Amino acid sequence: MKQTILYLLLFTVGVVAAITGVLPEVLQDDRISKGILYLLLFLVGIQIGSGRNMFRVLGRYGIKIMLLPLGTTLGTFAGVSLISLILPDRSLTDCLSVGAGFAYYSLSSILITEFRGAELGTVALLANIMREFSVLVFAPWMVRYFGPLAPISAGGATTMDTTLPFITRYSGEPYVVVALFHGMVIDFTVPLWVSLFLSL
Amino acid sequence: MTIIPVFFSILSGIAVGYLLRQKKVTQKTGMLLNLVIMLLLLFLGIAVGSNREVVTKFASIGLEALLLTLGGTLGSLIAAGWLYKKAFHSPHETSLQSKKNNREKR
Numbered sequence: 093m094k095q096t097i098l099y100l101l102l103f104t105v106g107v108v109a110a111i112t113g114v115l116p117e118v119l120q121d122d123r124i125s126k127g128i129l130y131l132l133l134f135l136v137g138i139q140i141g142s143g144r145n146m147f148r149v150l151g152r153y154g155i156k157i158m159l160l161p162l163g164t165t166l167g168t169f170a171g172v173s174l175i176s177l178i179l180p181d182r183s184l185t186d187c188l189s190v191g192a193g194f195a196y197y198s199l200s201s202i203l204i205t206e207f208r209g210a211e212l213g214t215v216a217l218l219a220n221i222m223r224e225f226s227v228l229v230f231a232p233w234m235v236r237y238f239g240p241l242a243p244i245s246a247g248g249a250t251t252m253d254t255t256l257p258f259i260t261r262y263s264g265e266p267y268v269v270v271a272l273f274h275g276m277v278i279d280f281t282v283p284l285w286v287s288l289f290l291s292l
Numbered sequence: 293m294t295i296i297p298v299f300f301s302i303l304s305g306i307a308v309g310y311l312l313r314q315k316k317v318t319q320k321t322g323m324l325l326n327l328v329i330m331l332l333l334l335f336l337g338i339a340v341g342s343n344r345e346v347v348t349k350f351a352s353i354g355l356e357a358l359l360l361t362l363g364g365t366l367g368s369l370i371a372a373g374w375l376y377k378k379a380f381h382s383p384h385e386t387s388l389q390s391k392k393n394n395r396e397k398r
Contacts, residue, residue: 099329099330102330103334103337103340105334106333106334106335106336106340106341107338107341107347108341109338109341110338110341111341115338124335125332125335125336125339128328128332128335130301131328132325132328132332133298133302133305134301134308135321135325136302137304137307137309138312138321139305139309139318139322140302140306141306141309141310142310142313142318159379160375163371163372163375164372166371167367167369167371168364169367170367171363171365171366172360172363172364173363174367175360175363178359179360182356190357190364191363191364198329202329203298205340207295210340211345213336213340215356215360216357217336217357218357218358219357219358219360219361219364222358222361223361226361237373238372239376239377239381240376241373241375241376241380242369242373242376245371246368287295287298287299290295
């Protein structure tokens with residue numbers, strides 16, 4: 093929560109600084125942010141490669157635990173595809189790349205801004221922040237109407253960190269491992285899906 | 293063409309991370325990642341602020357974001373509800389869910 097606010101604050105500082113024009117030209121060179129973006133992706137890769145937990149959990153729970161990340165992915169893609177029909181200005185792949193952020197708003201919006209421009213990048217930032225917040229606010233409602241797996245699915249990539257306490261509370265202790273595994277898998281697939289949809 | 297360096301960056305990171313998985317250095321990546329994300333969000337803000345079109349269209353951008361969130365989240369909720377009924381909530385399955393609690397609720 094604190095981190096989200098800090099992120100939003102930095103984003104806002106950037107917006108205000110650019111609008112008021114207090115920035116030196118150097119900072120508006122997009123080669124700098126592109127360079128840092130590749131560093132970011134490299135670091136994301138290191139985290140994935142050095143992570144030991146994912147496969148250990150898989151061994152203990154078997155194949156069934158894989159079904160939830162798959163369901164989250166397919167459900168999300170189906171939902172945003174439907175929405176793309178009522179958004180005349182956005183192509184299907186634009187909408188899918190926004191949906192493929194799975195609440196991982198920082199990474200998805202940065203990638204989308206670099207490859208599709210600031211407008212769709214802002215859509216991605218807002219949409220994915222809203223997705224994370226939906227769990228923080230509606231988790232009890234999600235459990236009541238869609239069962240204990242629902243807030244995990246809705247939480248997307250955040251179910252191993254920011255939304256985990258809420259999932260533990262409303263879905264129950266037995267779902268902590270499911271949520272951790274789900275978060276790790278989705279987290280890992282975000283940059284892959286987003287760049288795939290951007291390249292189509 | 294533009295997307296190839298993206299895959300290359302991630303894949304080389306995975307390789308390096310895997311090779312260094314026993315080393316303490318890899319535990320520091322989370323912190324560094326956080327700093328890089330903060331820096332990039334500042335740049336993202338700058339990109340948004342210098343784009344007049346985004347600034348003037350902010351309301352419609354917000355609405356699009358809301359609709360996409362609704363679609364994506366509802367889609368995943370429906371998938372999760374269906375999956376729970378089909379795969380997790382079977383009478384023979386007790387490992388992931390406590391049957392006792394469930395009966396008490398009824």
